[in-house]
Amino acid sequence: MSVTSKASPERAEQRPDRGRLRTGTLGTADITFFVVSAAAPLTVMAGVAPIAIVLGGIGAPAGYLIAGITLAVFAVGFTTMSRHVRSGGAFYAYITQGLGKPVGIGAALLAVVGYNGMEIGVYGLLGTATADTAHALWGLDIPWLPVSLAGLVLIWYGGYRSIDFGAKVLGVLLVAETGILVLLAGGVLLKGGAGGLSLASLAPGNVLVPGTAAVLAFAFLAFTGFESTVIYRREARDPGRTIPRATYIAVCFLGLFYAFIVWTVIQAFGDERVVKAASDDAGGLFFSAIATYVGGWAADLMHILIVTSILASLLAFHNAINRYSLALAEEGILPKALARIHPRHGSPYLAGAAQAVLGLAVVLAFALAGADPYTQLLLWVNTPGGIGLMALQLLAALAIPVYFRRVSHNEGVVRTVVAPVTAAVLLTAAIGLVVAKIDLFTGASTTVNTVLVALVPGVFVLGVLLALRLRRSRPEVYARFAEEPTESQP
Structure with missing residues (x-):
């Protein structure tokens, strides 16, 4: 599968020799690599799915299907609006067009904080996962901080290079991490599982249990980043088709793949024994399964691929953050310097450098405070980031029907009203589940959890106040915010 295309004479003028993004570079596969890599399928499965099995029992696969269906419904209205709003700002541009500038600027600040939270916290996971891998494979004990700092440099460099370079890297890493999971599934299916294959995971009696609510909370966060397809609009080939596809x-791949892999792991241990196996050794469940059904070498390879999965997720989020920062710098909200684009690579390189410096500051602050890289740097930083992105999805879903009611269009009522309203209801329930089960994500005290949850509305309100200040002090910036990049569907 090719991730780049040869430059044609017609496209030569679009090359970034004057500091422009590489327009017309990314195809459907390239953008899919970015957003699926951000979700880190292997890390989510090996690191989180066993906990979902402990909480939800053998009905856990259904939770991923339900989350996938909900987000597919959201995608109907989301992709419809992508044909009408051309901004690289995605969420904030859509929300502004539907709900107004104060809400849109509040959403913009929440997006910057949310995406940074989802990325920076993962540097803690990179450090611990690499240390675990080194110990498991070679008996080495290495500190997490140097690994995290080395990861910061690697990710900065990946973002500094051209977008097609990033697409190639993510394509290779994504194929590798999904491939090892497919290998596990194939081994289980070929050997018939622990006692024959069973579809009991889909039986209503196993799905409609109290623990399913907790599974759903984990499942929704497992899709984080899928909506960033729209951020790459300016670099996409035929964005009107590429972005929706x-x-x-x-969404469909993640929903079906997650559910299928969780189901196969349940078959690996058997319906009667998998919950106990996951409870006894959640972190080792997938490694034990692949060692049994494929071989010890595959378990060793999975250890290594979890590290590369984390790196792929970091690079995908880093690129998304850079383009959000670029869009906001062009709007006049962030410093203009962040809008500079590298004359050769066509990348928002100063936005990438600023993001790397921010990541460095946060990682070092946690390290100097003696914080645990997993339970504190990862979980405390990621959790509000994930909730923030879900809140943005909800705001976007609410904005879509309002927008289409105001403009002339030929879109159907299902796409412009029914789907987004349904998605808004489902996303409200999903956010409620995540907040209610917040202790499962953080393992922190009630006070810490309250602060982490409160950060999301707090950042949004701060953004609204910034908008009101802009309206008074910089009316020209306020007036043009998210206004120009719009178009009407004929």
């Missing part, structure tokens, strides 16, 4: 492929 990539969004639907990402």
